[in-house]
Amino acid sequence: MSPSLEKILSEIEQLTPEEQLTVMGHLVERVKKHITQVQPKRKWSDLKSMAPYPLLGEDAQEWVSRTRKFADEHREGLQREE
Template sequence: MSPLLQRVLQEIDQLSLEEQFEVLNYTAEQLKQRTVTLNKPKRKWLDIAGTAPYPLVEEDAQEWVTRTRREDQEHRSATSEA
């Protein structure tokens, strides 16, 4: 047992029963969250590639790029004139 763990357990022994339950509940919740995170499979972009309909938001990607560039340029022009 590590010195840190021994010290923590000694500190827990000095807590009231209610506080010891709080430590227990906190520890159980932390372990549950870590277990869920560790057991959750990591997804890869290739796993979901092609699952969205084309075009995703009713606009072709190149059209979106062209439109946003034009809008940004118009905004910069309007801002520099002011």
């Protein structure tokens, strides 16, 4: 620990609890400015070409058709059980 940091911490210990909270608040706000930088908004077009086509080797329309067929069969099975 540097001598200047030791001196600052020693001086902070001499402050009242309310003053110590003020120091903490000041430090938190100061650090937040460095940590929380504004993230640029992303556009859907930025995602274009990020995944290989066809994704996982399956065409999107084939996936939709297969998923719908599976859901229909599942629903029909549930209706028969009633």
